[in-house]
Amino acid sequence: MIAKKNDEKIIIEIKTFAGRSFIKELQHALGQYEVYFDLLELTGLDYELYMAISELVYKDFFLQKGTQMIVQRHKIKLLVVNIEREEIVKWL
Template sequence: MYHDTVRVALEKDGWTITNDPLMLPIGEQSVYVDLGAEKLLTAEKEGQKNAVEIKSFLSRSPVKDLEVALGQYVLYKGVMTYREEKRRLYLAIRDDVYLDIFSEPIGRIFIENHQLSIIVFDPITEEIVKWIN
């Protein structure tokens, strides 16, 4: 639901979308992360590359949405590690979701135990509010 919103927010923040979606083949299977993005840091240095999985958290149960997000994040991070990808994986979530479920102990456990990197975005202004590494 927020795919285009996050894409616009990343572009406003100076990122170039390189893959939509980012396909990561592994054996006979592939996983698809929502976006691949790159930002050139300086003319002389290599750019930073990210993979961004966008989660809407729209079901009746934020805990169930958290379970799904965790499963995908762990799977994608494992595939990226196996493939020796030089990208950092981010989970993109709305600002209200961050202030709600991710400010509670269950959300903080998710962030700390899985070294979760998060992009918090405002769906109205289509802008990045916060980067959490």
Template sequence: MAAEKQGQKIAVEIKSFLSPSKITELYAALGQFIIYRIALQKQEANRTLYLAVPSTVYNEFFILPFIQSVIKSNQLCLLIYNIEQETIAEWQI
């Protein structure tokens, strides 16, 4: 999904993490994210890619120290969304 946030062009890869194995979901999401980011750099270098994850998954899984190191090492920009309220809870760059 392509959009603008405060005048900045962004793209968002939305993931639900419904599988029982969150690490397997992260493995797939991270691979897609890296491929999409490389493609965007070639086609729209001024667009920032975000990985969107549900707030429940973020609060239970993404806060783990190992997962935080994966996020930092791969320079993931996160969009954390609230499923019930259908709102964006947080942006992390």
């Protein structure tokens, strides 16, 4: 999804993490995020890349120390979304 945040152009990769293994889902999501990041850099497009996740997934998995370290190491920008209210609750 392509959107705007103020004057900033952003691309949002939406991830559900609905599989049985969070680690496998994270591996897949991280790989996709890095490929999209590289493609944006190679094409010179002026967009910021974000990964959107639900508030529940954020609380259950992304607050864990190991996941936080991975997010920081790979400089993943996150959008945390409340699915029921259909609103962004955190820009990280």
